[in-house]
Amino acid sequence: xxxxxxxxxxxxxxxxxxxxxxxxxxxxxxxxxxxxxxxxxxxxxxxxxxxxxxxxxxxxxxxxxxxxxxxxxxxxxxxxxxxxxxxxxxxxxxxxxxxxxxxxxxxxxxxx
Amino acid sequence: xxxxxxxxxxxxxxxxxxxxxxxxxxxxxxxxxxxxxxxxxxxxxxxxxxxxxxxxxxxxxxxxxxxxxxxxxxxxxxxxxxxxxxxxxxxxxxxxxxxxxxxxxxxxxxxxxx
Numbered sequence: 001x002x003x004x005x006x007x008x009x010x011x012x013x014x015x016x017x018x019x020x021x022x023x024x025x026x027x028x029x030x031x032x033x034x035x036x037x038x039x040x041x042x043x044x045x046x047x048x049x050x051x052x053x054x055x056x057x058x059x060x061x062x063x064x065x066x067x068x069x070x071x072x073x074x075x076x077x078x079x080x081x082x083x084x085x086x087x088x089x090x091x092x093x094x095x096x097x098x099x100x101x102x103x104x105x106x107x108x109x110x111x112x
Numbered sequence: 113x114x115x116x117x118x119x120x121x122x123x124x125x126x127x128x129x130x131x132x133x134x135x136x137x138x139x140x141x142x143x144x145x146x147x148x149x150x151x152x153x154x155x156x157x158x159x160x161x162x163x164x165x166x167x168x169x170x171x172x173x174x175x176x177x178x179x180x181x182x183x184x185x186x187x188x189x190x191x192x193x194x195x196x197x198x199x200x201x202x203x204x205x206x207x208x209x210x211x212x213x214x215x216x217x218x219x220x221x222x223x224x225x226x
Contacts, residue, residue: 004154032212043116043202043217044155051212089155095211098143098168102154 002027006090006103013080014111021075021106023064023090031092033057033066033073034100038087047075047088085110114138116218118203124224125193133188133221135203141216143209144186146178149200149220161186162209193225 007022025031032051036044048057053068062077073090090103116137125131137144146158160168161180175197177189186203200220206213 041219043118043204043219044215045217046214049212049214093211098145098160098162098209099157099170100155100215104152104154 002031002092002094002101004090004092004101004103006088006106009087009105009107010109011106012109012111015082016079017110019075019077019080019084019108021088021090021108023073023075023103025071025073025090025092025101027071027092027094027101029094030068031094033064034091034093035062035064035073035075036089036091038089038105040086044089080108080110082110082112084108116203116205116216118201118218118221120221121219122222122224124226125190126226127193127195129193130189130191132190133201133203133223135186135188135218137184137186137203137205137216139205139216141205141207142183143206143213144180144183145204145206145215146186146188147202147204149202155202158188160209167209190223193223195225198223198225 034049035047037047038044048059050057050066056065064075087105089105091100119134143162148156158172159178179187202220203218204215206215
């Protein structure tokens with residue numbers, strides 16, 4: 001079945017460092033891909049998404065490109081801030097039903 | 113109130129208690145979801161309702177019983193829970209439930225079963 005694999009955390013960086021959080025997937029069709037973020041004490045919120053190959057999603061300085069050839073959707077940001085500290089979830093939808101397939105989440109810690 | 117709200121935010125219950133979790137969405141959406149979030153595990157979808165009809169039920173034990181009286185409200189009734197049911201329970205909603213829909217989440221109810 002479909003699955004999503006994220007790099008294990010926590011990932012600890014200094015402020016202004018470059019961020020990459022890896023996400024790879026397996027799917028039989030042409031899924032849509034998502035990054036959600038969960039700040040401490042809150043629910044998840046959509047960060048960005050891409051619905052077809054080579055699409056780039058972007059929001060709040062974060063970017064991710066849907067790479068069909070490598071089945072990846074890595075999250076990047078050029079210069080992280082302390083306020084980016086959160087748990088990041090990669091997810092996919094095959095569009096066939098209501099269910100998103102979720103990665104386990106990657107905790108990001110940014111030190112000043 | 114805006115977005116998705118959940119009450120209570122924290123709940124401690126014994127294994128013989130009966131309690132209910134409440135979720136309300138103020139977004140005019142037609143689909144609502146219950147998820148279980150446990151440490152270091154992917155989010156587990158428990159139930160999905162679309163237009164007040166249950167459309168997904170992912171092999172959830174019968175000690176969890178959902179109720180969706182209208183498209184804005186969703187409940188999760190709990191009885192005779194086990195300690196392994198301790199987790200963060202998240203409610204979400206989306207416009208239609210379609211594959212590319214954005215899901216909007218509430219802050220969750222942190223449940224502890226003693």
